[in-house]
Amino acid sequence: MADQLKLTVNGTEQTVSVTAEMPLLYGLRNELGLSGPRYGCGLAQCGACAVLVDGSEIRSCITPVSAVVGKKVTTIEGLPALWAATKGHSETGSQTLHPVQQAWIDEQVPQCGYCQSGMMIVAAELLTKNPDPTVPEIKDAYTHKPPSAHLCRCGTYAAIISAVQRAAQVMKS
Numbered sequence: 001m002a003d004q005l006k007l008t009v010n011g012t013e014q015t016v017s018v019t020a021e022m023p024l025l026y027g028l029r030n031e032l033g034l035s036g037p038r039y040g041c042g043l044a045q046c047g048a049c050a051v052l053v054d055g056s057e058i059r060s061c062i063t064p065v066s067a068v069v070g071k072k073v074t075t076i077e078g079l080p081a082l083w084a085a086t087k088g089h090s091e092t093g094s095q096t097l098h099p100v101q102q103a104w105i106d107e108q109v110p111q112c113g114y115c116q117s118g119m120m121i122v123a124a125e126l127l128t129k130n131p132d133p134t135v136p137e138i139k140d141a142y143t144h145k146p147p148s149a150h151l152c153r154c155g156t157y158a159a160i161i162s163a164v165q166r167a168a169q170v171m172k173s
């Protein structure tokens with residue numbers, strides 16, 4: 001039987017009618033129409049489904065919806081507003097891409113693009129917690145943080161490092 005669960009997603013409180021154990025990924029995509037987080041493996045082994053919960057990356061494919069009640073969920077769609085809030089900008093400011101998203105465009109990171117919202121979620125978390133990461137620290141964020149490395153079948157890893165460095169410069173200025 002479905003429960004009525006209140007979630008705060010991208011700054012807005014939403015009520016979803018789902019079973020409490022439903023994976024958050026399905027709730028975001030199917031109930032709220034947020035198609036940024038992707039279904040890759042469904043096993044916390046690829047990172048395509050990554051979102052931020054209270055500022056830290058989680059894998060939404062294995063996280064039940066009930067686990068995020070009362071917490072702040074941010075998907076790739078919410079990064080512009082997150083950046084605007086960080087800088088104290090107005091609502092209008094939230095129409096501007098997050099520096100991570102802009103850097104992904106400027107460095108032409110995506111190939112097929114399937115993994116990239118998860119990759120940008122990692123970058124957004126990393127640069128909030130470590131504004132000036134070294135290359136080993138960037139690699140570490142993508143490879144050694146549990147539950148698994150973030151995988152890109154197209155092999156965009158070098159471009160991701162360049163984009164994180166570019167975003168870091170913008171976010172510091």
Ligand code: FES
Nearest residue numbers: 040041042047061
């Ligand atoms: S779909 Fe969640 S980690 Fe792969």
Ligand code: FES
Nearest residue numbers: 112113152153154
């Ligand atoms: S860009 Fe294709 S899987 Fe990463």
